[in-house]
Amino acid sequence: MLRLLVLGTANRKKGQELARLLARSGWDLRTLADYPQAMDVVEDGETFAANAALKATQQARRLGQWVLADDSGLMVDALDGAPGVHSARYSGPGATDGSNNQKLLEALRDVPRERRSARFVCHICIADPRGAIRGESAASCRGRILLAPGGSGGFGYDPLFEIVEYHRTFGELSPLVKAHLSHRARAATRIVPRLLELFHGKE
Secondary structure, eight states, X not given: OOOEEEEOOXXXXXXXXXXXXXXXXXXXXXXXXXXXXXXXXXXXXXXXHHHHHXXXXXXXXXXXXXXXXXXXXXXXXXXXXOBGGGGXXXXXXXXXXXXXXXXXXXXXXXXXXXXXXXXXXXXXXXXXXXXXXXXXXXEEEEEEEOSSOOOSOSSTTGGGEEETTTTEETTTSOHHHHHHHSHHHHXXXXXXXXXXXHHTTOO
């Protein structure tokens, strides 16, 4: 019976979030932190789907394990979809959440609130130990970028991304609320049925 699933991320907060979202899948969840031999995958795909597939398939072959990987990012309408697949390294080599957020605010400096619409996107891929894709899901979440950060929760662009209906950013909303609204939560919810099928050996 299939038991072990490696979450293909070295980001501790993302790993914790994915583990919470996938807890009911039945799998024994690990992260790349448990595997010193894990590789640094070059994320040179042009889409979130391509990068998620690269991370899942390459790590699966390297580790000889089932791997679930996601690629997520922020697409801002006024910036023609940027930072997009470059979200994690938007501010260049050595990028941090803080430097990425600061660059985004500078890019939107002259953009009024009503034109700061954006969406978070997440694509998830599951690869078997041979590196074959065995499941995929995708989802998005719409909101807008604030003029200044709000809240200290979450990670990445969360303090800038406001869910308009709640008048709160992901940095201000509780993890429980975020687990129902976010792009990653929605994509994870959609992949759980496939994980359950694979757990029980169903194709």
